[in-house]
Amino acid sequence: MKTAINQKLIETGEKERLKDLLRTRLIECGWRDQVKMHCREVVKQRGVDAVTVDDLINEVTPKGRAWVPDSVKKELLQKIKTFLVQQANV
Template sequence: MADMQERKVKDAQMRATINQKLVETGERERLKELLRTRLVECGWRDQLKQHCKEVVKQKGLEHITVDDLVTEITPKGRALVPDNVKKELLQRIRTFLAQQS
């Protein structure tokens, strides 16, 4: 059990270090812009917008908050991101990390 907790702590520290390097170099912003572009190109944004409209119509505008809407659409939004977009971002991060070493 202690090994699992240590692993989780090390993983969290590693993610924090990677994120810090991404932020410091400006790569995080470049990746975010790439992601935005790819999501628009593949129709993800339009799909999610349509899903939002459906949720609001189903629940009623008077009965839903922004937080409710975000909670409702987040799982579908994540599921709709195409695998090739995820792979491209992961490859860019790996390349970045290799260049930093």
């Protein structure tokens, strides 16, 4: 079912629209700047030569996910639900 939904999102272009919306909302709420600052802090603490991209991803990803505001998550979920209802009625 998840694969079918993802396929429909891709076929209709809705997935790209949702990604654009998410990107916009995260910039608006300051999430992007917060994650960028955290990345800089990690690099500063460990040293630029001691941090790999994988280390940075492993360190920042859990916090980045937790920092996404509930309002953004709810908005995206509502858009997906609306899309699914519309597709069911087609």
